[in-house]
Amino acid sequence: MRVLQGTGVSPGVNAGKPINIERTLDFSTPATISLDKGIKELTAKYKNIIEKYNSSSREIEAEVLEAYILILNDPDLTNSLSELNEENLEQIYDVFLEQSEVFKQMDDEYFQQRSEDIEAIGKELIFTLQNISIEFDAEVPQVIFANELTPNETSSMNLNLVKGFVVKEGGPTSHAVIVAKNYGIPCILGISIADFDIDNAVEVIINGSTGELTINPDESSLKIVEEYKATATRQLESYTEDNLNKLGVELRANIGSTDEIKSFKDSLIKSVGLFRSEFLYIEESTEPELDSLINSNNLLNEKFEETIVYRTLDIGGDKQVDYLNLPKEENPFLGVRGVRLTLENRQLFETQISSILDSNINGKVKIMFPMVATLEDFQEAKEVVVSVADKLGAEIPKIGIMVETPSVAISPEIYIDEVDFFSIGTNDLLQYSFAADRGITSLNKYHDVLNPSFLKLLHNIINTSNQNDIEVSVCGDMASDTEGAYMLYLLGLRIFSLAPSQAPAIVSSLLKAKEALKNINIEEILSQKNSQSVRKFII
Structure with missing residues (x-):
């Protein structure tokens, strides 16, 4: 058993199988469609997800994606991209990184965190050009690990089976945190999959209140999770108007x-x-x-x-x-x-x-x-x-x-x-x-x-x-x-x-x-x- 310390940003305690969904960019994989078509396809994908979100009371996430569409179709950005060799995917991604860096250098934390969004859009565009999609085989309770989480990734998840998010990058207004808080999913920032051997991790406990992540917990630690859930259930049962009046x-x-x-x-x-x-x-x-x-x-x-x-x-x-x-x-x-x-x-x-x-x-x-x-x-x-x-x-x-x-x-x-x-x-x-x-x-x-x-x-x-x-x-x-x-x-x-x-x-x-x-x-x-x-x- 091993315990790692991150920053808890969405409270709760859960256990689940650790799943690494981090996708690494491989610029040697060629594009299968033109840059213009890729932008249109990604825009259409975002619009479809927005429609899905709005129909399932996920309006806040929908608004994030609406902002993504504006960024992706920003004239200054598209003009910069049009001057590049479309076959050089690394150059295309670099345009997003450069714009992201501008935001990172700002003193304001809100704009620093928007730099993550710009990088996420660039990453999604490259995957779209390469015709690489993400699929989740979620049949067991799982704790999701990633360097960052994009709306495209969370829209593909069965959130009923997601027991926690562990994200290396991000701040309190990042997409992962918004989703976690809206769904009552524990979330920890600042822990990387490089910090431990995820392949040999059978189960993890995530504590979104303290920021603790327990790798391969023992029986006594798992018992604490069950006790926490039982306590939370009792607390919900006592959370009534009658008790407030009392x-x-x-x-x-x-x-x-x-x-x-x-x-x-x-x-x-x-x-x-x-x-x-x-x-x-x-x-x-x-x-x-x-x-x-x-x-x-x-x-x-x-x-x-x-x-x-x-x-x-x-x-x-x-x-x-x-x-x-x-x-x-x-x-x-x-x-x-x-x-x-x-x-x-x-x-x-x-x-x-x-x-x-x-x-x-x-x-x-x-x-x-x-x-x-x-x-x-x-x-x-x-x-x-x-x-x-x-x-x-x-x-x-x-x-x-x-x-x-x-x-x-x-x-x-x-x-x-x-x-x-x-x-x-x-x-x-x-x-x-x-x-x-x-x-x-x-x-x-x-x-x-x-x-x-x-x-x-x-x-x-x-x-x-x-x-x-x-x-x-x-x-x-x-x-x-x-x-x-x-x-x-x-x-x-x-x-x-x-x-x-x-x-x-x-x-x-x-x-x-x-x-x-x-x-x-x-x-x-x-x-x-x-x-x-x-x-x-x-x-």
């Missing part, structure tokens, strides 16, 4: 992409607790127009019946946008980011507020400012909302703070007469509290949300809010973590904004917390000296 909690969704909006399907979650609006900017090469922002907001309105907590642009830190020409900072996490940035770029800020107030979400939206550190930050940002609302003759929505700086967490009472709600961003609040960058794995011991010092901060915010009848929620990763959510419930939190896929596990954990609450003294928990002692209170 707990007295509201679940809201964290939404961070157009794909997440379109693929959302949870009937028990009717609200958005964190709309990460920066993705509307990160996914574009130029600043989005007002109409484009309004259309995105209207799409959000169609999916969610109730509250939409809309975080204003949170750019800076680990999220950069090239076209905004932000200054390089030694420590961007402590620099001009969040509300500091939007207050310095008033036109950008006003356009976003206009898109919110002039769209269909106005009436159910709550506007939340990120990175507020002083009362003046909040007041100045609120003035912008009031000013834009006056110009539009629009209703002023409820306005609140994303609590992620210690200065707010220590003294929330300062804001009680000003804000309509608090939403705690535990990710940044934790790293700022312990002066430990959450992106550095060697500092993981400082990233424990059950540290008593951190719990005291959270208790202060939650308790102050509850005593003053101010809505309080948590929208950070702590709300999507079973231990974290358990403790938040004990501390008095009743609104959890989380990753929708984690909702059944969280409700199961909260039911245990409700039972434990009968015999637990919160002050005793907060008086512990370390997180290990705190964990003893979790049943």
Whole structure:
């Protein structure tokens, strides 16, 4: 037995036979059709797959392929290809590699990941010219291995038998990840078939939550898979409206992409607790127009019946946008980011507020400012909302703070007469509290949300809010973590904004917390000296 470590990007645990579907380009195999005919055939193939996807509720994947068609038929690309010797397939592929390299050199992660799409299209075109097709003989549960996965490949799979994807290349918005999340298939990035002898691997266990891949697992490891499945089944059975009412909690969704909006399907979650609006900017090469922002907001309105907590642009830190020409900072996490940035770029800020107030979400939206550190930050940002609302003759929505700086967490009472709600961003609040960058794995011991010092901060915010009848929620990763959510419930939190896929596990954990609450003294928990002692209170 051997365990390899990758990056888990779609949760779940499964076992299956490892299948390598990686196809290597062989330029010595000649083309059987002309370049022009190859482009037309591949375009037609994509259109057929789009039709298949649209008829089986795979609209997001269909949209990816529509973009592929645009790239494949781009005049600049086809003009470059027409100047080549059609018999030299390597030269044809090099054109795609050159264009891909341009995207790879961009600072923006979204465009870096689009370079993978361009390479995939080039690869598919060569196979089409060579009349090489892909066929899957899927009769047993299997875990698919590849350097990358294309829509053409996933469209040929029986996804009911696919138990996992292990992909060497790719990012969180790559095609493989989109498919995995939509179908609840565990997925790991960063592991190559070259890392082990796949021919001698009879079975593998994939853990899309931890990123672990177990080669030729022993019986005890396989037993863990069955236990996980049994637990998941029990969690789904307890994930009911009755139990939500019994707990007295509201679940809201964290939404961070157009794909997440379109693929959302949870009937028990009717609200958005964190709309990460920066993705509307990160996914574009130029600043989005007002109409484009309004259309995105209207799409959000169609999916969610109730509250939409809309975080204003949170750019800076680990999220950069090239076209905004932000200054390089030694420590961007402590620099001009969040509300500091939007207050310095008033036109950008006003356009976003206009898109919110002039769209269909106005009436159910709550506007939340990120990175507020002083009362003046909040007041100045609120003035912008009031000013834009006056110009539009629009209703002023409820306005609140994303609590992620210690200065707010220590003294929330300062804001009680000003804000309509608090939403705690535990990710940044934790790293700022312990002066430990959450992106550095060697500092993981400082990233424990059950540290008593951190719990005291959270208790202060939650308790102050509850005593003053101010809505309080948590929208950070702590709300999507079973231990974290358990403790938040004990501390008095009743609104959890989380990753929708984690909702059944969280409700199961909260039911245990409700039972434990009968015999637990919160002050005793907060008086512990370390997180290990705190964990003893979790049943």
